[in-house]
Amino acid sequence: MKTAQAGTVESMDCLVTVSEAEPGTGLVLNLAGSSVARFSKAMEKAVRETLEGLGIRDLAVSVQDNGALDLVLKARLEAAVARLKEGGESA
Amino acid sequence: MPKNILGREIPEFIEGYGETQPFMGASARKPEGNRAGPKLRATFGDCTSKVIPDLKAAIAASGLKSGMTVSFHHHLRNGDYVVNAVIDACAEMGIRDLTLFPTALFGVHKKLIEHIKSGVIRRIMGSVNGPIGQMVSEGGMDVPVVLRSHGGRPRAVVSGDVKIDVAFIAAPTADAYGNICGSQGKSACGSLGYAFTDAMYADCVVAVTDNLVPFPAAPVSIPQYYVDIVAVMDSIGDPAGIVSGTTRITRDPLRLLISKYASRLIEASPYFKDGISFQTGAGGISLAVTAFMKEAMKKRGVRGSFGLGGITGYFVDLLKEGYVEKLMDVQSFDLEAVKSIAENPNHIEISADWYANPWNAGTAVNMLDVVILGATEMDRDFNVNVNTEADGALLHGIGGHQDTAAGAKLTIISQPLLRGRIPCVVDKVYSVTTPGEVVDALVTEYGVTINPRRQDLIDACKEAGNVPLVSMDELIARAHEMCGPADPVETEDRIIGVIEWRDGTVIDVVRQLKKK
Secondary structure, eight states: OEEEEEEOOSTTOEEEEEEEOOTTOOEEEEEEETTHHHHHHHHHHHHHHHHHHHTOOSEEEEEEESSOOHHHHHHHHHHHHHHHHTTOEEO | OOBOTTOOBOOSEETTTEEOOBOOOTTOOOOOSOOOOOOOOOOOTTOOOOEEOSHHHHHHHHTOOTTOEEEEOOTTGGGBOHHHHHHHHHHHTTOOSEEEEESOOOGGGGGHHHHHHTTSEEEEBSOOOHHHHHHHHTTOOSSOEEEOOTTHHHHHHHTTSSOOSEEEEEESEEETTOOEESSSSTTOOSOOGGGHHHHHHOSEEEEEESOEESSSOSSOSBOGGGOOEEEEOSOSBOHHHHSBSOOOOOOOHHHHHHHHHHHHHHHHSTTOSTTOOEEOOSSHHHHHHHHHHHHHHHHHTOOOOEEEEEEOHHHHHHHHTTSOSEEEEEEEOBHHHHHHHHHOTTEEEOOHHHHHOSSSSOOGGGGOSEEEEOOSEEETTOOEEOSBOTTSOBOOOOTTHHHHHHHOSEEEEEOOSEETTEESEESSOSSOSBOGGGOOEEEETTEEEEOTTOHHHHHHHHHHSOOOBOOHHHHHHHHHHHHOOOOOOOEEEEEEEEEEOTTSOEEEEEEEEOOO
């Protein structure tokens, strides 16, 4: 299974890890870090919207957050997906 | 459920706390009756030494029993050995169900968790931070924690709300008859301000020292006639944790910008003139504001009267260079401050009662022009929260926040708009520490937000022409746009913390976090 990453765990950033998922699994989302206590719904929405925009249905996404705003989270996810498409790394 | 005037739901009775008095306004509650007092004792010429070298023997001699209230001061900060040593000894002696009444606790005290779990400590009246705060927030104590400000605590003691059975006073220097000094000895901490009320009102006072000197010790902070027992430890604290090194001004450009705006606000205010007094604390932004103010004072030839509160080397320099005439010191943060309070008669040690107790004949905060404070969050009505974090956990004490805000003519909260994704302005704060009626302005990197009831300040800033003003509505809208909608904090009904206003009324309560 291939995975790819983008981002950092610096303040106001996040580290997004994406892995291929079997067709039909949908989004498997794992959120962790400082914003989760109050912003998990908003974070999930940002992830879903981004994947929808990219036309991706099946993906495992793990976010290690350190206070990223939505635009950062979306950009990191987009970059991680692009790296996965370029080949990613075998895990 | 009954609500106080801020609309906060406060039950009439809280299990483990008792009947509540709802908050009625910053200076609404008037005291009745007389001051409380400790038990009388007599000592005659046959007693010429109060030294009991062994800590356990000293505890036994103090008469401390299960169920009693013990107090401590926090001037040894994160270097303190005394709280842990005393509670460890109590545990070994089979003493249980204690009420711990510290002026503050630090990370070094996380060891108390085992004593809370085993029942040695049943209740804490004082701030809870870090791991202890997290444990309390998740329901780890049977009795709610009671939070009081630096002025509210002595008020509770002198009014009889809290009765201290035994006060343990960490004493950097003491003589055999109990004269205590804070500014000398290997564990010197400077001012002993927070310990005075405890010494005067506890039924038994135990000085715990690692520097026993010949009688009489001098100078004296707390005199012998309050002290019953002098116990000796090899070391009462770790100097590295007691005093910090030189406190540095922030280099973060965002925080420097906030500091610059805050300084301009002060300069535009009617208080920026000869005799100005201020309290800025030791935070990075606060120190930078002081630095900018110093420049402005130099440029405009303004001389201040006094600096108040927790004192740093930076304030000592202001005193030496003549920018202020006096320092009134309730807590000396660094080595320069400790040195200065020992040597300079214009650097005055003051008690917490003197500093901030609303129920005496007049405290130092009443004479304060400007105070710079922080916040975890602030709302549309300018109510400030410093006690709970964004996830609802009770992790911070009140300190002098309420007292200085209530006393100062100009109360400024300085804070970046965002900490991570967490905004510092919200529609409604999760818990209230300090009511908006005593808060004048918020300064963020977006500018200065002035409480609408201070039209005079708004006009003064407009006239100055260099203070960017931003309304609270605008600021909240901006924060909301960047952060998105927040999920509510999920709690149980059970109350784990009671936040008292400085007059003993309940301004808010904190509820147990729901298990995730």
